[in-house]
Amino acid sequence: MSRDPDVSALERRYRRLLAWYPAEHRRTYGDEMIGVLLAATPLSRRRPGAMDIADMIRGGLRARLRLGRARRGDVRWRDSLAVASVVIPAFMVFYELAYFAYVAYEMRSPDGVLGLTYVTRNLLILAIIMAFIALPPVLAYLRLRFAALAVCLVQILFYNYLAFSSFDTRGATIEAAPCFALACLLEAVALAHSPGPRRAKDLLTPKTWPAVTLVGLGLTLPSHVVSRLFLLLAGPVFPAALAIAGVDLFSSTYEVTFIYLPTLAIAGAAATFSVRSQHRGEFPGNTSAAA
């Protein structure tokens, strides 16, 4: 029959429109909707009508909005944010430790004295930095949520100040400042919209901690060891990856990821751009700036 290819082309176009709907909706109603759309379309038509396209887009966006609203009250969604409230500062700590270890390794001398001197001289600074990072979840754990959010705000302002100031010296915090500002913003969101670290303590079992540690080290270590260019990728990616991992591992609600991802992508892109403009000419491939 000559109509078949047309019908399948029409079906394909309708299926493409289904992408506007959340996966859950597609799974439940997708085939059924295609059947209804095809039944309601005159046989002579090869493409979806403008009204149908508008209706599908409107319906899809409405379904996503409704799902988002439902998920916000969802315990799993709040649980994954609770996990994120602990994992975000943990990743920042991993990052600082990895950088510290990397610099100590780079400064090594045959007798091992230089590397050791670097470690002993900077140990106190490292401890202060790590305490500063860990402060929001600790305060939240002590049921001082407003204080925790206030510290997050201070951190965001501080990292933004570092990101947009010019320093002669380099350090882990300075290089990762835009990413840290983003991570602190996520931390504030996680603390504001979830039961926080107390709940995370129940969720993070001895089985899940090694996984979180491995992902954290996997994402932060190469940024120092392989090349500094990797920092540009790893920096914005790590908060995004941990949010996705948190959501997917602990809640299995992929729709949440879909809503969360564009926001993270925009923030990540902004952070990357910021780091790039800071390190103009320092990285391979940045020839225009180096010229």
Next chain:
Amino acid sequence: MSRQAIQEPTFLILTALAAGPQHGYGIMTDVSRISSDRVKLRAGTLYAALDRLRGEGLVDVDREEVVDGRLRRYYKLTSGGASVLAEEAARLQANARVATTRLRKLGAAGLANGSA
């Protein structure tokens, strides 16, 4: 009344299902018929509404069939859906009654004024 007034497409979908279980395309054509072609539901609007109504427990799946290799799901009104529809019908009826009574009075007054 605790429940908010339901929108016309929702009212018409529930009315369509009050006649018995129907599949998606059946509901679409029935809604057109009930509203004398004034309301034309499209698939996107229909399934967004059905999903919401199922979530609210007003509509449920009656049965599923496979026709020409395609899933066809029949939806039915639940008892909760029937009582919401009855409530809404009563509300609309009461409003319509008040409007009709007042218009009748207005008509009578208008006639009286006109003849004076």
